[in-house]
Amino acid sequence: xxxxxxxxxxxxxxxxxxxxxxxREPSKYAGLGATGCLVLxxxxxxxxxxxxxxxxxxxxxxxxxxxxSLFAWLLAATYLGLEAxxxxxxxxxxxxxxxxxxFLLAHASKIEAVKAPPADGPLFAxxxxxxxxxYSAFALSFVLSVIFLIQDRRLREHKLGIVGWRFPALDxxxxxxxxxxxxxxxxxxxxxxxxxxxxxxxxxxYWDGDPKVIxxxxxxxxxxxxxxxxxxxxxxGARASILCTFNFLFVIFSYSIVNRYLSHFHRYF
Amino acid sequence: MEIVLIxxxxxxxxxxxxxxxxxxxxxxxxxxxxLRSRGILEETMVLSTCNRSELYGVPSEVSTNSSSAMELxxxxxxxxxxxELDQSLYRHRDAQAVRHLFRVAGGLDSMLLGEAEILGQLxxxxxxxxxxxxxxxxxxxxxxxxxxxxxxxxTETEIGTRPVSVAFAGVxxxxxxxxxxxxxxxxxxxxxxTSEQVVRHLCDRGIxxxxxxxxxxxxxxxxxxxxxxxxxxxxxxxxxxxxxxxxVTSVSGSDxxxxxxxxxxxxxxxxxxxxxxxxLGVPRNVAxxxxxxxxxxxxxxxxxxxxxxxxxxxxxxxxxxAEAIIEEQIEKFMHWQAGVAAGAVVGELRAKLAAERETFxxxxxxxxxxxxxxxxxxxxxxxxxxxxxxxxxxTERLRGIPELRxxxxxxxxxxxxxxxxxxxx
Numbered sequence: 001x002x003x004x005x006x007x008x009x010x011x012x013x014x015x016x017x018x019x020x021x022x023x024r025e026p027s028k029y030a031g032l033g034a035t036g037c038l039v040l041x042x043x044x045x046x047x048x049x050x051x052x053x054x055x056x057x058x059x060x061x062x063x064x065x066x067x068x069s070l071f072a073w074l075l076a077a078t079y080l081g082l083e084a085x086x087x088x089x090x091x092x093x094x095x096x097x098x099x100x101x102x103f104l105l106a107h108a109s110k111i112e113a114v115k116a117p118p119a120d121g122p123l124f125a126x127x128x129x130x131x132x133x134x135y136s137a138f139a140l141s142f143v144l145s146v147i148f149l150i151q152d153r154r155l156r157e158h159k160l161g162i163v164g165w166r167f168p169a170l171d172x173x174x175x176x177x178x179x180x181x182x183x184x185x186x187x188x189x190x191x192x193x194x195x196x197x198x199x200x201x202x203x204x205x206y207w208d209g210d211p212k213v214i215x216x217x218x219x220x221x222x223x224x225x226x227x228x229x230x231x232x233x234x235x236x237g238a239r240a241s242i243l244c245t246f247n248f249l250f251v252i253f254s255y256s257i258v259n260r261y262l263s264h265f266h267r268y269f
Numbered sequence: 270m271e272i273v274l275i276x277x278x279x280x281x282x283x284x285x286x287x288x289x290x291x292x293x294x295x296x297x298x299x300x301x302x303x304l305r306s307r308g309i310l311e312e313t314m315v316l317s318t319c320n321r322s323e324l325y326g327v328p329s330e331v332s333t334n335s336s337s338a339m340e341l342x343x344x345x346x347x348x349x350x351x352x353e354l355d356q357s358l359y360r361h362r363d364a365q366a367v368r369h370l371f372r373v374a375g376g377l378d379s380m381l382l383g384e385a386e387i388l389g390q391l392x393x394x395x396x397x398x399x400x401x402x403x404x405x406x407x408x409x410x411x412x413x414x415x416x417x418x419x420x421x422x423x424t425e426t427e428i429g430t431r432p433v434s435v436a437f438a439g440v441x442x443x444x445x446x447x448x449x450x451x452x453x454x455x456x457x458x459x460x461x462x463t464s465e466q467v468v469r470h471l472c473d474r475g476i477x478x479x480x481x482x483x484x485x486x487x488x489x490x491x492x493x494x495x496x497x498x499x500x501x502x503x504x505x506x507x508x509x510x511x512x513x514x515x516x517v518t519s520v521s522g523s524d525x526x527x528x529x530x531x532x533x534x535x536x537x538x539x540x541x542x543x544x545x546x547x548x549l550g551v552p553r554n555v556a557x558x559x560x561x562x563x564x565x566x567x568x569x570x571x572x573x574x575x576x577x578x579x580x581x582x583x584x585x586x587x588x589x590x591a592e593a594i595i596e597e598q599i600e601k602f603m604h605w606q607a608g609v610a611a612g613a614v615v616g617e618l619r620a621k622l623a624a625e626r627e628t629f630x631x632x633x634x635x636x637x638x639x640x641x642x643x644x645x646x647x648x649x650x651x652x653x654x655x656x657x658x659x660x661x662x663x664t665e666r667l668r669g670i671p672e673l674r675x676x677x678x679x680x681x682x683x684x685x686x687x688x689x690x691x692x693x694x
Binding site for chain 1: 424425427430431441442444445446447448537540541542543561563564566568572575576579583
């Protein structure tokens with residue numbers, strides 16, 4: 001592991017500790033410190049990714065670990081955008097453990113030079129980055145939905161407790177999850193479009209029968225269904241959050257089983 | 270630069286006595302004028318709320334009797350005998366007076382721990398005194414610091430964030446579900462005192478869409494007119510349930526006003542949008558079996574009372590943090606005060622040495638008639654330069670001592686050794 005990896009890890013852990021502190025005992029300094037560490041962590045994480053790419057002589061997403069690292073980076077960046085937009089830090093303690101775990105998994109692995117990719121270029125980079133951004137946004141909506149369900153249950157059982165008063169309102173959590181899913185859907189749709197064009201240029205066909213494409217279309221469909229259903233009478237509230245949580249299982253399935261055992265081209269993203 | 274405080278509060282005096290010792294803004298200015306014109310105080314500030322009346326001052330001279338003079342004045346101003354006040358008054362000086370004011374500003378001395386209203390009252394009282402010219406550098410600094418302390422305690426601790434009244438707890442719960450209330454709608458069932466409290470809190474939190482429904486329409490109209498709400502006839506209760514996001518009920522009656530069937534119909538009609546039901550009625554106004562309806566959150570008076578009790582404990586747990594902020598600010602204020610005092614002592618010392626030098630020269634040069642005027646002037650300026658050089662280092666060290674206690678002790682020592690106070694008097 002390089003200096004940038006250690007430094008990033010330290011900053012992410014510091015940010016996580018400060019987010020927890022801020023949740024337990026809200027303080028201006030802890031909150032600003034948490035966000036500051038996350039911003040610095042993201043900056044150094046960028047250099048860690050760059051460093052890794054130089055070592056393997058390829059873009060980060062050309063191996064599974066690089067792809068995971070980019071996922072962690074985009075998840076942290078998406079969360080930071082959400083925090084800035086909604087001015088809420090109470091979700092941070094739930095997002096950072098995922099970022100840290102994925103980052104560790106990505107960078108603790110042994111780095112080996114990979115074979116030169118069959119094709120790359122800006123369109124391919126756009127395809128991959130947008131798809132990983134979509135997965136990050138879906139991961140964030142998963143975290144938000146879980147918090148919604150916990151908070152909803154606490155409110156229903158009249159057990160809000162001390163921390164319950166510090167979480168965003170249910171309505172805010174719901175809107176945050178939906179806006180996150182919207183970002184994910186748009187990214188995934190654009191990423192897929194870029195992928196189709198790229199496949200057409202490389203293979204002469206838009207789709208060569210890779211099951212990953214079917215699963216990704218399915219993921220896009222279930223998230224669009226969530227977006228539409230979450231506004232209807234039958235699904236509004238906790239049911240929509242359960243659906244969003246369930247949808248993320250498909251993302252994990254796509255990222256793990258499909259990538260590893262079923263896909264021909266999409267091994268790492 | 271002594272600071273003296275006398276006062277009484279809900280902790281020391283009955284409401285009858287507090288009423289008699291209360292000051293209006295005009296009376297506060299009048300009292301300040303009288304205290305200064307009688308030479309009792311140089312700077313004055315009156316803080317008077319429904320729970321306390323306090324008189325802060327900087328005496329004209331350092332005197333052990335300033336507090337007694339203020340007590341006599343307070344009694345005579347309100348046409349009371351000193352004996353009537355004596356048992357109820359508290360008296361503080363210097364750091365203790367500053368600590369008391371900072372605790373008041375932080376809501377630590379309030380009847381309702383951490384209440385925010387006192388900070389506004391303190392700000393208003395200070396503004397009145399400042400505009401009237403009753404305060405001076407010491408009280409200005411002290412009250413500006415107090416306002417800063419109050420603000421810090423409210424932003425850096427949770428002493429005032431959790432609701433500690435049932436009505437406010439209900440409104441804060443609504444914010445846990447809906448976020449900002451300005452775009453949401455509330456229906457108030459009942460027009461009694463409890464309903465009014467809730468409506469007041471809702472309006473404070475920015476709600477714009479309010480409807481009131483009551484068996485007696487006249488009472489509903491009266492409440493609605495005061496808060497810009499709409500009135501709904503009692504017969505339209507069932508359809509009215511489709512409209513709001515928050516329903517607060519507080520009506521008397523042995524049977525529930527809202528049944529499960531009514532709420533089920535309302536939820537279906539409103540597309541299952543989240544609904545918070547706050548039942549403040551005893552006996553309960555919402556049927557017990559209405560609990561558990563999808564996307565509804567039902568709280569009764571016991572649930573809210575439990576929340577209030579939890580929140581009171583949370584507020585109490587925040588006291589040490591607030592006290593730490595107060596101690597930090599007291600330290601800063603006392604440093605400032607000692608710095609000002611050091612400047613004054615150095616000035617007095619220089620003046621005294623200059624006077625001593627003049628006397629010395631006059632006495633010694635009287636017998637030296639052979640010296641010309643030029644020589645005399647030269648000796649005078651040499652002596653002046655020598656004294657300045659001798660005094661320079663000690664005075665700079667006196668000003669620069671970082672530790673407050675040592676600084677004050679050294680100032681006292683200088684005053685004592687050079688008999689500065691004695692000469693002044």
